[in-house]
Amino acid sequence: MSNVPPISPRDKAEILAQALPYIRKFHGKTMVIKYGGNAMTDPELQADFAEDVVLLKLVGINPVVVHGGGPQIETALKRLGKTGHFIQGMRVTDAETMEVVEWVLAGEVQQDIVGLIHQAGGKAVGLTGRDGGLIRARKLKMVDQADPSKEHDVGQVGDIVAIDPAVVKALQDDQFIPVISPIGFGDQNESYNINADVVAAKLATVLQAEKLLMLTNIPGVLDKQGELLPELTMDRIDELIADGTISGGMLPKIAGALDAARSGVNSVHIVDGRVPHVLLLEILTEQAFGTMIRSA
Numbered sequence: 001m002s003n004v005p006p007i008s009p010r011d012k013a014e015i016l017a018q019a020l021p022y023i024r025k026f027h028g029k030t031m032v033i034k035y036g037g038n039a040m041t042d043p044e045l046q047a048d049f050a051e052d053v054v055l056l057k058l059v060g061i062n063p064v065v066v067h068g069g070g071p072q073i074e075t076a077l078k079r080l081g082k083t084g085h086f087i088q089g090m091r092v093t094d095a096e097t098m099e100v101v102e103w104v105l106a107g108e109v110q111q112d113i114v115g116l117i118h119q120a121g122g123k124a125v126g127l128t129g130r131d132g133g134l135i136r137a138r139k140l141k142m143v144d145q146a147d148p149s150k151e152h153d154v155g156q157v158g159d160i161v162a163i164d165p166a167v168v169k170a171l172q173d174d175q176f177i178p179v180i181s182p183i184g185f186g187d188q189n190e191s192y193n194i195n196a197d198v199v200a201a202k203l204a205t206v207l208q209a210e211k212l213l214m215l216t217n218i219p220g221v222l223d224k225q226g227e228l229l230p231e232l233t234m235d236r237i238d239e240l241i242a243d244g245t246i247s248g249g250m251l252p253k254i255a256g257a258l259d260a261a262r263s264g265v266n267s268v269h270i271v272d273g274r275v276p277h278v279l280l281l282e283i284l285t286e287q288a289f290g291t292m293i294r295s296a
């Protein structure tokens, strides 16, 4: 902190004034913010995140937070002597793992975020996909990426059947900030564990959000040499998946991002949640961050 040169009052005023055209442009617009489990490990950054969300709301933008919690689920499973196992970026979810997922996401992570937003002066409401019938799901049929004739059984991992955004809209209208855990429900009232990137992308599409921002623990999508790719289109994404450059947790993220971009979400970005106040910087300044996913 002490190495950062002080900003003069004039520079501070200029920075604030720069935000004006963005505030005007985005007033009344919805922004879906995916807050990844890997981006929420530092308490100071978590407080910055909550302040940014509150500030966005106060200037008339409608933030909707969808949170993850992969590392937090992993810690809880370890305490029970279980090891997490992923196939193509999805956690293989048996009945016991499902219980842990619900307890960690809805009980712990979501409530921490809700609390931080309250501390920052905002009004947040935590929801799972069950609340208001928000996320209807069924068991995901996972086709092998390399060999489409092969299928993987990933247990209670959900594929989204439908999103009913009524509860989100009602909360927004009453000036609340929705904080959503990626848990869906099925026809028999069973629970499904859904990747948070997939939920954020689908919700952004259904709400016709202006932006979808996915906060993670990496500067964006990187090429084979580890260099940041500032922009990506579908063809390039296909190549990067085929040659193994994009793998693991980046697979559902990029698939969701591309889906949202192609379904009318104006701008979709994968950004580094470790940059303090990255939300304000990305939304209210001219600076570009991370990787922007383009529809074509």
Ligand SMILES: Nc1ncnc2c1ncn2[C@@H]1O[C@H](COP(=O)(O)OP(=O)(O)O)[C@@H](O)[C@H]1O
Pocket (backbone or CB within 6 Å): 035, 036, 037, 038, 039, 068, 069, 070, 197, 215, 216, 217, 218, 220, 221, 222, 223, 245, 246, 247, 248, 249, 250, 251, 253
């Ligand atoms: N080409 C790539 N560029 C950047 N990250 C990648 C790439 N391929 C795989 N990854 C992995 O994807 C991870 C991000 O996904 P994930 O761990 O699910 O994050 P989050 O919890 O934020 O959703 C990165 O930390 C990195 O390990």
Ligand SMILES: CC(=O)N[C@@H](CCC(=O)OP(=O)(O)O)C(=O)O
Pocket (backbone or CB within 6 Å): 035, 036, 037, 038, 067, 068, 069, 070, 071, 073, 089, 090, 091, 101, 157, 158, 182, 193, 194, 195, 196, 197, 249
């Ligand atoms: C099916 C599946 O993989 N679900 C995820 C849900 C949480 C999540 O997506 O968290 P991050 O955004 O932090 O990765 C999981 O169990 O880890």
